[in-house]
Amino acid sequence: MTAKIKYTKGTTAPTGFLASAVASGVKTPGSDRPDLCLIYSKLPTVSAAAFTASKVKAAPVRVTATHAKSTATRAIIANSGNANACTGVRGLEDAKRMATEAATALGLKQREVAVCSTGIIGVPLPIERITPEIPALAKKLKERGWTQAAEAIMTSDTVRKTAGAKFFVGKKEITISAMVKGSGMINPNMATMLCFIATDANIDKATLQAATSAAVEQSFNRISVDGDMSTNDTVIVMANGAAGNRTITNGGSSSRLFRQALNAVTLKLAKDMVRDGEKATKLIEIQVKGANSHADAQKIAEAVSNSQLVKCSWNGSDPNWGRVMHAIGYAGAKIREELIDIYFNGLIATKSGLATDTPIDQLKKAVSGPEFTLCIDLHLGDADYTAYTSDLSEGYVAYNRLEYAVKTRR
């Protein structure tokens, strides 16, 4: 089955999608770096979405969730530099204004436009810099605008993040292209993970939403370092049917193929976000096996991946299994200490809860590279869970010591 899917860099929009970006000055007044983008489907779409679970939701999340509930999303307008979060009634008005102006420029209904913002929290959106740029954004829309749009949503990201897939349904080739920004909750000061996915697949709405929810669960939700999403996190998937394939519906083999491709694309982007986590130097895959329940496996994976002290160890390439045991201990899951095995990149560090005689130099080497796997086998049951995390560096602290006081000049 895998052979049927070709994975791509996702640098071009699927058939029927256009994109554009401009420098509005929201992020840095006077800069020519793009910070405002537009994505548009020439054809009608079906769409799916996932939003932050936080109870503090940014204005654009509230507006877009309402829009997405009533109508398929056919365009996305997004800015970086300001999250339009904790901005009250004015924030809601600003978010609606962005959607309305984009809809006017594109000849769409306001509800067909999703609006997303990412950046600092609690500072009113400089809407006066955004609205004058919208007509130009609409005019600049083109097939090759996809990568510029991916650049416009970057905040502390150091690399543009796109990924894609191509596969056949019957004789019709389907393209999925995705862009993402942020480093999830590793990097929540910019308060957002945004992921925009476009596909020319012909797919029904329920199938698309189910595939989207499943894809988010096994990718973006697995890198949640604080155990939750931030105020602005948004995933939007638009499908416009331009490929002309027979409609993909739940249960069919084409549905399985679509899900497989979407899962791989989102997991790739999720890992890319961890790799690009602020001042992070490592990507660690945490596999918990042999748990009594899925919930227990998840609790342990999240406790270990969120432990400040464990993450410090990774930074120092220190195979400190004692700290891992410590995090397992407070995870609140059922365990039996004397059954636990811990492996670093397949090398056993802990057997039945005790240190092994694997030489420390070998263990150090196992955790020294830019990526490694930590496997925790609880030997209690059949449930497992995988999470992804980064190390915690001095650079992270230095980078995050100052933000609000610097960016607000009152």
Added chain:
Amino acid sequence: MTAKIKYTKGTTAPTGFLASAVASGVKTPGSDRPDLCLIYSKLPTVSAAAFTASKVKAAPVRVTATHAKSTATRAIIANSGNANACTGVRGLEDAKRMATEAATALGLKQREVAVCSTGIIGVPLPIERITPEIPALAKKLKERGWTQAAEAIMTSDTVRKTAGAKFFVGKKEITISAMVKGSGMINPNMATMLCFIATDANIDKATLQAATSAAVEQSFNRISVDGDMSTNDTVIVMANGAAGNRTITNGGSSSRLFRQALNAVTLKLAKDMVRDGEKATKLIEIQVKGANSHADAQKIAEAVSNSQLVKCSWNGSDPNWGRVMHAIGYAGAKIREELIDIYFNGLIATKSGLATDTPIDQLKKAVSGPEFTLCIDLHLGDADYTAYTSDLSEGYVAYNRLEYAVKTRR
């Protein structure tokens, strides 16, 4: 009522208690810094205890919990430098051996001796360095040994931590003396908070246990930065009745006085631990008010006090209320964003979920000192909760990057 209690530095043992310390070489072979101590009551005692809630419990915790269940604790033997955690059957044997040898030297039953260890996890305890020192420890016992014992349990602590109180029950003066080590879960690589409290009060067992549980809840449990205790955390309170007061029993005014004194002593020590947190520069008191329930107030206080990003802000003296809102949002408690007020040292930064016009320089000043209060008013109900946290510094990461690989030479 407060006027009745005199708070002291707790540097001397109450009547009838003796203590001693030696350098056994467990922490640093060849060093003359004490790392092994003994505390002993010449008179029979009643005692109370509290242990880590972690499911990975160190051997001494298991042994001491069993002892404390069956018999009053009359002596404590404790070492620093090795936590005797994740050490299996051998660890249990070593912990029992420590208790047995101390009991023999003191003429007590093994069950009357509590044993505590603090230090690195997963490395067998060098019991062969400990047992030969026990007879000398017993011989050196003296009234003035209390501060040396407090020094012997220090690990990454930079200051010795003791506190005490004196008050009258009738015409008899009661003394409480307490020592603590660790920085709670701010500093869990040494895997332990240990707190030993001695009092010459005459008090019944149930009253002492209730007072101990209440004291721990409002002090040591409030500084839990990872939301949980570590593998070795132990609090032991011994009362020997040497003051000759009428027995303190639940419900009486002397019981209220005892509780008040014990609460103040433990809270003082809890705050001292945060102040002395590894490379921490600030103590922040987080007050959550107006919550719908105690549980909700606690969730929010803990989410804010554990947020890596919020703690980075404190380090930079950045009054970043947006990050506080972000942590409130993912805490899982009932909130209404538009009702939330946030104060730094009484200065309002956020009113009804929005930035106020309090000048940023004033807010910066409010969070610039070594201690400040963050107050979050949810305006939903009457429940409140207070927690204590520190900032997160580059120094913390630098200090914690390497431990296991350095300390284990295989």
